[in-house]
Every structure is written in structure tokens, then in C-alpha cells.
Amino acid sequence: MSKIQDVANLAGVSVATVSRVLNNSPKVSAKTRLNVINAVKELNYEPNLLGRNLRRSETKMILVLLQNISNPFYSKVIKGMEDYGHKNNYNVMFCNTDSNIEREKKYLDLLKNKLVDGVIFMAPEIDIYTMNTIGKNYPLIQCCEYLENSQISRVSIDNEKAAFEAVEYLIKNGHKKIGLINSKKPHQSSKDREKGYRRALYENNIQIDESLIRYESYGFKGGINAIKSFVDEKKVPDALFTVSDIIAIGAIKALKSFNFNVPDDISIIGFDNLSISSMYDPILSTVSQPRYELGNKAMELIIEIIKNKKNIIKNVVLNHQLLIRESTKKE
Amino acid sequence: MSKIQDVANLAGVSVATVSRVLNNSPKVSAKTRLNVINAVKELNYEPNLLGRNLRRSETKMILVLLQNISNPFYSKVIKGMEDYGHKNNYNVMFCNTDSNIEREKKYLDLLKNKLVDGVIFMAPEIDIYTMNTIGKNYPLIQCCEYLENSQISRVSIDNEKAAFEAVEYLIKNGHKKIGLINSKKPHQSSKDREKGYRRALYENNIQIDESLIRYESYGFKGGINAIKSFVDEKKVPDALFTVSDIIAIGAIKALKSFNFNVPDDISIIGFDNLSISSMYDPILSTVSQPRYELGNKAMELIIEIIKNKKNIIKNVVLNHQLLIRESTKKE
């Protein structure tokens, strides 16, 4: 494996000149540059970036911490991050925390150990104090999910408003007994979506019936369990808002098994517009987040912090969209 | 940000001793070790791994190249890789190639630039010659998908046999007009699955009817299109084998829209046992790959290569499983 000195020898120049050529410095004569380039080719030279990284004290690598990479929600967010990152010569590394705080902390060591230049959180597990402390010393951004009141910039949608609109749509279309299936885990987005649900009922003079609210695991089974418990209690809502598509799909599957028809008997609105939601039968009405843009923006913000070394706290809110499709009955 | 020298100063020892403590060298007196540890804590010292990596010329980082991280097939494979990697002090980095050869080559630079210690391919785009060449100089492994006859170790299932068994099951249960929906992209696994399909028909004395075979995009739409074309040609099979669950689900969705019942009118067997396949209605019969183990083994192999520096070509074949569920009619 050849190193910069070998190239220098072959080209008959100093390592400094080789380095200049490699880094596109303008102060190299055309002739020398050509010499060097030929030597590089002849030796099949590949710069050892460990040396460069140490010297420059940067890695051009961003770490993205998410709950689990296989969550379909992330796919477009990831794309948005990668695109912006690559355009700016950054590589992006995605790591699963599995909602495990120890694991998250382990990954944060990559930051402290200078192996990555910045971290984007998509589902922070650490407490707000730790997050703020790390954020004082290292570039940090929160994307989609976040700790409220933290001193760390974030980009997300307005979850409260989105939920409000979804539930209001159900109300405007004649539904009265509107249930909520929320996640057991009290993420900020879930809390906000529940707030929106409650406000929509409140502002439309519908008494909130706590027996129509369920807190379940965030997934297919959560939806199934919620429906089972509604059926058990012989009190099935005439419409449902769920904090995720995957919960909604579980709910639909369970409703079918109890011979309820969606949307004729029950309307359902999910959240996130996952690809599966348009494959399902019926195609799910849902709230769509601008996932690509969320990722893109998060990457923009972190690179900005890295470059500017200063940290102005920003709360970027992007627009969501209510998608009405087959799982909701129109009045 | 403190460095090793600061710790040494505070502890009243040399940097060598600090380094020894950090690396758990046994030749440090208990007292000195304690001193150092205290100094480390007091200064909140975090070693700069860029220095270490350069010095040791390793990063303890494995790069996994896959088509797209959001493909649900990968989720458990990824978990298997991470678990084995972490247990052996390796970090794992997953990157999307989007089936783009340029992008793949770009990521391979991380290997040449010494930023990762090895690469696992899950859907190689580069040609066999390039792969072999790189494999001569750097640790490489193929997982699930692979280039046949390459000089690079791999771990996968026996796709031909798995397909054979699936199709034979359909035959044994009374189906005669058995269609195949394959992927347009001629990946090795798809080719092998088609081989298995053909062999099953052949060995059971069923004439292969090429008009029952479709090559479509690898996804939901592929399944839909295939069914549309069968219906257009007024020649719908009485059973279908598809090379992926997601194609199978597209097919089911389309069949429903044409008022075919699965499995009463048509039996379908997919491939991969994606989580969505057990959420669907009907629950999909499919071939399950030991995805966690595939990932685990691939990681084991690459770490082995890295440690041993020698490269014995291995073809590891793990066992698949035919899962018969709701989308197939029993005779």
C-alpha cells in the first residue's frame, strides 16, 4: 500500500506538493500537477484518511441515532439526510439504539472520540440535561422526535395541529364517538398528537370520553389489542385516530376479524403515510409528514453547526398533509 | 478538550502509563492505575480515537452495503450483524447503494481510505473482476445476494432448493397452472429461485408454460402489474410463486380487485417472510430465511478475515423454512 511519500518520490516532488494536488490547491503548476497525478495513478495510490482526519481533526461523518433502522418511517428521512450530506461531502452513518439508553450512550462515544463530526437524534433516550451538556461541546440536532425545552435545535412537524386536523375531519364527517389509539411510550410527538385530538373534540363541543382512549405498544399488535379491548368492553368507537399507520393497520385487521367494515362501520385515520398504508385494503387515510425534507433539513442544520461552530437554537417546523383515502367515510 | 498528556500531567505519570491504563495493560501497579483513572475522571478525558486508529491502522468499523436500508428484508439481518459486531467491539455502518454502481464505488473508497476495516456486500453492483481484485487486498464478504463464482466468501440460503420446495408444495396440493412472478433484475437469488421453480415442474412432469412467467419490478407494483397482464391475457394461473413477499402482496391486492379469492381461486407463496406478510389478509405463505443468522454469520466471517489476514473462500449455506399459512389452499 503506497503512501504519500512514495508518490512524492515517483513524481520527483515533495510530499507537500502531492498533498496540494490531492487537495486541489491552486498553487501548483500545471506541469507538476500532471506529474503527481500520473504518479498517483501508477501507484494506485489511495490517501489514508486516518492521517488526514487526525491532522484536520474531522471525519466528515455524521451519526444518525434512530430507534430502529427498519422502521419504514425512516426510509425517506434517511434519503433526505444522505442526499444533503453527500452533496456536502459528508458520509452518514445510521445506528439503532433499540430505545436502549446504554446503547445510545455507547454510540455517543463516537462523537466524543472524534470519530464522527456530529449527531442527529431521531428518538432521543437520554435525559434533557445530558443532551444539553453534550450539545454544549458537540454538534447535535434533533429530527422529528425531540425533547421539549432542550437547548438543541430541531426540525419536525406540528404534531398537535396535524392531529387536530385529522380528528376535526372525522368530526366534520359526522363522527361523534371518536377513539384514540396512542403509544404507551410517552414520546413528545405522541403527547402532542393526543393534545390535538383532545383539542379537536373540545373545540367541537364533544365530551371527551376517556374510555375511548387506549395506550398500546407502537405497532401492529398495539392496534389489534386496542380493538380487542374495545370489543371486550362492548364499546366500539365509530371512528379512530391512531398515532401511527402501523397501529391503524393492526386495528383494521382486528376489526375485520370481528366483522366490522372499514370505513362503513368505522372510519380510521393513521399517521405517517408509510408505504404499507397505500398497499393495504382499504387504503389508509393518514397524515403525511414531509419525511425527505425533514431529513434534508436536519442534515443542513448539523452541517451548519459544524461549519459555524456556533449554535443558535432553531425550531424548524415543516408542513404536514392530511391524506383522505379509503379508510374514512365521507358524509 | 483534554488529551492524554493532560491526564499524564495530572496523574504525575508519563503518557505511556496512561495509555497502558486505558488499554488495560496488566503491567501497571494498582496504585498508579487508580491515580490515572482518577485523573481521567477529573478531566473528563475521552481518548481521541483518530490518533489510536492511525497508530493501529484499524478502525473497528465494518461497512455494510445494501440496496436500500429501508427494505424490510434487511431488518433482522442488520440486527444479526450488529449483535455479532458489538460483541466483538466492532461498529457497523450501513449504507444505501440504491443499486447505483457509482455510489457503491464511492463507499468502497472508505475501505481503501482505511476508514473501515471490511465490507459486507448485500447486493453487489460491481463486476466480478473488480470484486475479486478488491478482495485480494481488503476484507470482503457477501451476504444473501452474491456474484456466482467470485473468489469472495459468502453466506446465503439455497435459493434453488427453497423455491423447488415451495413450488412442489403447490403441485402436491393439486395445482397445475403454476405461475412465477420474478424480478426483472437478474440477481443470483432470483435466477436460482426460477431454476427451482422450473425443476419442480419438470420433476413433477408438468410442462413449463412460459406464458405463466412474468418479470416485473421488485415490489408491490410488480405484483399488481403481473396480475393485470394475466387478466388481460385471460390466462390466470391457479397458483403463484413469487420471488418476494412484497410482490406477492401486490398480486393479492390486484387479485382482490378482480374479485379473485386467495386462496380459494388462487394459492400464492411469497419469499422472505417479511413482517408485513403476517399482517396481511390473508396471511401469506412464504419461504423464511434465517435472516438474523445470515447477518450474524456474515459478520463472523468478515471479522475472521480481518483477524487472520488470510482469506479462505467459504460458501456458507444456512437453512430456509417453508411457512404454509393462509394464502395457500390445502388439498
Added chain:
DNA sequence: TTGTAGGCGTTATCAT
């Protein structure tokens, strides 16, 4: 058991 010092491969400053 501990310290000294050289070197990993690169970049960047300062001469020339």
C-alpha cells in the same frame, strides 16, 4: 513498573 521517544500518514506553516 515506568519513562523516553519514534512513528502512524497526512496537512499546514513558514521559508525559499
Added chain:
DNA sequence: ATGATAACGCCTACAA
């Protein structure tokens, strides 16, 4: 425009 050389932070002979 080019070269010599000192870092970057760490590890590890080798010496003591």
C-alpha cells in the same frame, strides 16, 4: 511554486 518540517493524538518498542 515548491520544499522542509512540525504538528495532530496515540501506541509501543526499548531502555531504565
